[in-house]
Amino acid sequence: MAFSDDNAPEEELIRRAKQGDQRAFGQLVERYQDQVYTLACRTLGQKDRAEDVAQEAFIRSWRAISGFRGQSKFSSWLYRITLNSCFSELRRQRRSSENITEEELEFLKIPNPTNSNFVSNLEKHDLVEKLLKRLPPVYRSIVILHYLQGLDCQEISQVTDRPVGTVKAYLHRARAHLRDSAVQLLKTRDPNR
């Protein structure tokens, strides 16, 4: 019976990758490339560098896979390496959350006479992305890990190497920020609301 990599269990692919099987590692890349790319892109807040950083994260995980002992989920381990690459890149750029461009700030301030509801406004103008960008990178990464990758606070704590209490506090603040920004935005756009 021919062995199919597509259906191979993750543990099997990890075991083979540890032995130097690049094809098995390629399958792991295929399974996680969208999540890793999204995490890198949203944490950095810039698409142009995200591809290189996500690629670097996979290469680093290949180099380090012999040290993966399965104490956490493979995905958590991979996200941790991705975030380390992202924060190295941000340190290199000395880019902070305050560096939101003037154009983006203006975009958020422009009053819009259209009296439509907030959700449709957000959808129409991709404002979630812009609101997310106003958060510091560590908050962005926690939002993405929670809402997109579906990690709970315990898992995020392992990935980000921060206490669970801190993760919860960050998540609450991020949630409040997104909610308040949304309300503020609505008021700016429609003062009669």
Add this chain to the structure above:
Amino acid sequence: MNCSELHTLEDYLDGTLPEEECRRFERHLKACASCQQAVEQEKSLQNLIKSQLQLKAPPDFQRRILKGLMAEESPRLVPDWLWASGLGLVVAVIGLLVGKVGNQFVQKVARGIGDLASRTRLMDYFDNLGSLLQSDWLNQLYGGSNVLMLNFVVAGIILCWGLWQMVKALRG
């Protein structure tokens, strides 16, 4: 929002509420309009984030990574920290053996070097270093040779670096 269950609401949204507490809060939710609104907002936010922020990797992303891997060696079966610790240990053992067995020979060599080095006051440096670090057990161990003492210092530094790498690897 004024509801006294605000903290429970946050835990509920995080999915960290224990099962029994969760059931109790859901009963509260049916009667509390402000909590209901907050939960609805959260759901909208979650849906928006899922629909707007999820990205797909570029089409040739996997191929480029695999191409990058071709240039890489296979993952190291023996991690860096083990190499470094092993190297430190080997240097220390060699220093010990040479100190015990070949001390006289090394001292002859050292004297030869010392004659040469005396003009540049290099031996003064070794003497000072030796007197700083000398102790009875060390003296027995390395046989009084300052050159061997230096050997142990170097081995110790490599060993510490290796152990530090090990700590980092275990934490990572």
